[in-house]
Amino acid sequence: MTYKSFYYPNNKESIWKKFLEITKREGTTGSYKILQLIEEYVKQHDPGNPQQRLDVISNIGKPYMASTCQDCGRSPVFEGLKKGVWLKYCGLHWDNRQFSVYRKINKK
Numbered sequence: 474m475t476y477k478s479f480y481y482p483n484n485k486e487s488i489w490k491k492f493l494e495i496t497k498r499e500g501t502t503g504s505y506k507i508l509q510l511i512e513e514y515v516k517q518h519d520p521g522n523p524q525q526r527l528d529v530i531s532n533i534g535k536p537y538m539a540s541t542c543q544d545c546g547r548s549p550v551f552e553g554l555k556k557g558v559w560l561k562y563c564g565l566h567w568d569n570r571q572f573s574v575y576r577k578i579n580k581k
């Protein structure tokens with residue numbers, strides 16, 4: 474475990490004290506609650522929605538869209554070739570029996 478620190482404005486000290494009171498009342502700690510909030514934030518925002526610059530869009534001819542599962546819109550895990558097009562599926566909707574050529578999608 475490593476120690477992290479952050480800046481907290483003096484004029485919000487009363488909110489900080491309330492925060493610690495509430496976490497104590499709930500049987501946890503401020504550190505643990507902050508960790509939970511950070512984890513939830515990362516889960517919701519990763520991999521993010523990077524701003525697209527107009528020069529990049531005009532270079533590739535269209536806005537970049539993150540690939541999604543054909544069936545549900547989740548992040549794809551596998552893709553299979555059908556009639557010359559790679560179709561992407563999440564782990565839940567993937568069925569390799571419908572493709573003769575397929576591959577696992579490498580995540581960053």
Ligand SMILES: [Zn+2]
Nearest residue numbers: 542545563566
């Ligand atoms: Zn799916």
